[in-house]
Amino acid sequence: MLIKTFEGVDMNDALKKVKKELGGDAVILSSRKASDVSGGGRDGVVVTAGLPQIDPPWAHHLPGGPDESPDGLRLSEMDALREMIDRMEREWGPGASQTLRDLIARVGAVSDGGAAPLSPPFNPEEEAEKVLVEGGFSEQDRQEILEGFRLLSYQPVEWTPSQVRSLLQFLVSQKIDVTGSLFAAEGRPGRPKVVLFVGPTGVGKTTTVAKIGAGLVARHKKRVGLLNLDTYRIGAVEQLRIYGDLMGVPVEVANTASRLSGAIGRLSENDVILVDSAGRSDGGGEELLPFLSVLSSGQEYDLSVVLVVSAGQKARDLERTATAYQKIRPEALVVTKIDETGALGSLYGLLAHGRLPVSYVTTGQKVPEDIEVAHGGRLAEWMIEGWSRDGSGVRA
Ligand SMILES: Nc1nc2c(ncn2[C@@H]2O[C@H](COP(=O)(O)OP(=O)(O)OP(=O)(O)O)[C@@H](O)[C@H]2O)c(=O)[nH]1
Ligand SMILES: [Mg+2]
Incomplete structure (x- = not known):
């Protein structure tokens, strides 16, 4: 902790000096x-007053160590904020980062001895916690x-509930990885793209x-061929x-690995072969291993395994499912039934830490309309604001 002493004609004067030199997270x-x-x-x-020398988690990923800037914010933190703004603009489109831009501008004003109030009109962290509880986050x-939220919201600016939600959406979106369409790349001629869909019973495979x-x-x-x-x-x-x-x-069926070669061979003229599998209440796809070894032997197919989970599953069940299916090495997730739950926060653990x-x-149930290519910003928005049908997603 950095500790310094400040003198003032009164408490207010001294606190302004503290804020100017150490920034908003100084402790008296x-x-x-x-x-x-x-x-x-x-x-x-x-x-x-003291300043805890806590680096934001992402500062460690930035080039150069933490340093002091003239306005009291550590440079690494400013860099992190700028990087966040860039990512926000990329993710959500131009103008999306106005909240953060305003925040940074006002941080500067406060550090310069501006007249911003010392205590915000409502507690943004309490509001954030409330939103997350309502959203079903564990x-x-x-x-x-909230740890990330605190790092960005400590400044004494006047937060509004919608700014709190924007910042939460942003923090959540940073944790979600997406693949884009699995079929965007042109496959090699004569080497079909094969996607095997696995997952628990009834999730919507x-x-x-x-x-x-x-x-x-x-x-x-x-x-397209179906198998x-x-x-x-x-x-x-x-x-x-x-x-x-x-x-x-064309549709083919293979109920044993030995029949798979013939069945998939009959579909090999197609660009894409979509493979449906059985959901088993007892399993993690173990019974699919013999099929997988046929599909992945040789260079005949460009194979991906996709794990299908339902947004209606509880956080712990989602994790259990992901762990059980690890043995067949899925590369990506499909999240179904987004429309069926009002609280999508239970997905956060799997999306943020499941590494898929x-x-x-x-x-929804409608074929083919009710599917879209996953987008991190949209998923984060649904997790914070709730899902609503707006038809603006990228169609599959
Ligand atoms: N509301 C809603 N229902 C869905 C969605 N996707 C699938 N369903 C419904 O979920 C039910 C099960 O879907 P299936 O596609 O048969 O599920 P499955 O994973 O193939 O099931 P098993 O083969 O038995 O393991 C059906 O009634 C579908 O219409 C969705 O996104 N939203
Ligand atoms: Mg099925």
């Missing part, structure tokens, strides 16, 4: 009356987000396969066949 350690301030023989106060996730397949056929003019490994549930094969017929694409980017989100 002691104060006393003095009879000879600055050797001028006048009555006044002497204040001892205690642990709330603590993590088959429906997601149908939505993605229909979009690829109708809008992206891709040749079903789902032979456990009565009606499962039929469900995919109906979708395949509606789209006018999100590829698509689905927002």
Whole structure:
């Protein structure tokens, strides 16, 4: 901690000097009356203040160590704020970062001895906590987000509830990784892109396969084949066949690994092969391992495994699912049923710490409309503000 002593003609005067030199997160350690301030023989106060030398977590990722800037904010912190602004503009479009820009401008004004009030009109941290509780964020996730919030909201500016929400959205969006469309890159001719969808029972795997397949056929003019490994549930094969017929694409079924080579071989003329699998209540996709070894042997297919989870699952169940399916190495997530829950904060733990980017989100039962390419800013907005259908997402 950096400790310094300041003199003033009164408490207000001394505190202004503290703020000017140490910035808004200075801590007042002691104060006393003095009879000879600055050797001028006048009555006044002497204040001892300290500045905790806490670097924001992201400062460690920035080039150069922490340093002091003339306005009392550590340079690394200013750099971090600037980097945040840049990322915010990239993520949400021009103008999106106005809240942070205003904040930085006002921080400067306060440090310069400006007339901003010392105590904000309401407690932004309390408001942030309330928003996160309402959003269904777990205690642990709330603590993590509030830590970042504190670093950016400590300045005595007049926060409004909407600024609090903007900052929370921003902090949450920084933790969410997305893949963009899984089919954006042109595949190598003769080497189809194969995507295997895995996940617990009833999360929406088959429906997601149908939505993605229909979009690829109708809008992206891709040749698509569907493959079903789902032979456990009565009606499962039929469900995919109906979708395949509606789209006018071939559907194959393989219920054993030995039959897979033949089935997928018959689909290999397509650009994309979407593979549906059976949800098993007992599993983490262990039964799929023999299929996977067929799909990944040789260089014939460009294979991705995608884990499908439902936004309606509890945070702990989502983590349990992600851990169980680790053995089949999913590369990305699809989050379904966004429309079914009012509190999407339970997704935060998995999205922030599960180390899997999100590829698509689905927002209803309609095939093919209710799916979009995942976007970190939109997911964060839904987690803080709640989901509402606005039709402005990027279609799959
Ligand atoms: N509200 C809502 N319902 C969805 C969504 N996606 C799928 N569903 C519904 O969820 C139910 C199960 O969907 P399926 O696609 O059959 O789920 P699955 O994962 O293939 O199920 P299993 O094959 O039994 O493991 C169906 O009624 C779907 O219409 C979604 O985004 N929102
Ligand atoms: Mg299914």
